[in-house]
Amino acid sequence: MITIRFDARALFMRHCLPSVGILIVATLLLSGCTLLPDREPPPVVTSAEFQARIDQLEGAVTASCVSGQQARLDEQLNQQQALSADMREVGSLLRQLRGELARRDSEDDTPEVTRQCRDSQARLDNKEILGRSEWIGLPDVGTYLKARIDSGATTSSLSATEITRFERDGENWVRFKLGLNDGDSVIDSVRDEWIEAPVERRVRIIQASGEDSRPVISLLMTLGPLRETVQFTLNDRTHLDHPILLGRRFLMDIAVIDVAEQYLHERPEFPGGRPAEEADADEMADRDTEVKE
Structure with missing residues (x-):
């Protein structure tokens, strides 16, 4: 006697499931026209227009870099000139201080009033x-x-x-x-x-x-x-x-x-x-x- 086993799940997976998948795909394909919005075709850009746009962008970037660099150079120049003037002023003060110290060392026995008069006269010399x-x-x-x-x-x-x-x-x-x-x-x-x-x-x-x-x-x-x-x-x-x-x-x-x-x-x-x-x-x-x- 021959015994036949009937597996309903396997039968469904083999014969019915492919048909259902095909049906779903077909439905999506038929309805795709209504699901996706209408799109205009992208504009056509010629190679000349593309190159002109690239040249324009390069010019804008170059101008921006040059302007920023010039501003930095101007600021550095102003700072350098101000620093030079300050150094001149400090140098003048140092020279006066050294002169006063030298005079005090050589004129310790000179009365205070006389030293002050001489110091004042020395500062006025050549001015x-x-x-x-x-x-x-x-x-x-x-x-x-x-x-x-x-x-x-x-x-x-x-x-x-x-x-x-x-x-x-x-x-x-x-x-x-x-x-x-x-x-x-x-x-x-x-x-x-x-x-x-x-x-x-x-x-x-x-x-x-x-x-x-x-x-x-x-x-x-x-x-x-x-x-x-x-x-x-x-x-x-x-x-x-x-x-x-x-x-x-x-x-x-x-x-x-x-x-x-x-x-x-x-x-x-x-x-x-x-x-x-x-x-x-x-x-x-x-x-x-x-x-x-």
Whole structure:
């Protein structure tokens, strides 16, 4: 007798399950058109358009890198120049200190009052005495101007308006006019004359109203027997009494201030200007007045 075993589960897996799978796949294929949203074909980009876009991106990246590098270089230059000025000031103080120590060692028996007088005289040797206001000359511009002498200011300043930046031979330049009031003493021919000069550096000025970045230029300046190239920041000083301010970087090692005096040196003469002996009339307005700057 032959015994036949009937395995219903195996029979279902062999014959029914493949049919069910086929049915599910067919259903998904038929319904796929309704399940997937309509999509527009991607735009066709030509090789020329692709290359142009790559060139544009390269240009933007290069410009960004150059701009950032220039800003860092300018900041480093400003820091280096400020550090050099501070080192000069420290060196001057050290030289004075060494001189005083040497004099004290050699003059221990000298009365105190006498030593103080000699020390004061030694500090004044080879230095010009300036009043709180003086006449200065700008040979490169061709005019004289009134200047306030202020040891509390670090950098000298020149009153300027209509300051315009431009580039010449790959370098930064500025074009400006002197910032003057109607009552300022000046050679009339330069009142509305454009002045051009290369930018030496830029300085950041922090005031109560906020920060301001100002260009710095170099101009030859005369004051009595002094003839020096001075760095000036450019900004509008028409609301002040003096179109020029001379700071301590100019004064260092060459001049001292007597705040009780004004106009100790004659006004320089330029073509088109009045003689130096007629400067008294222009100085009277500043005599015995309080400086507002």
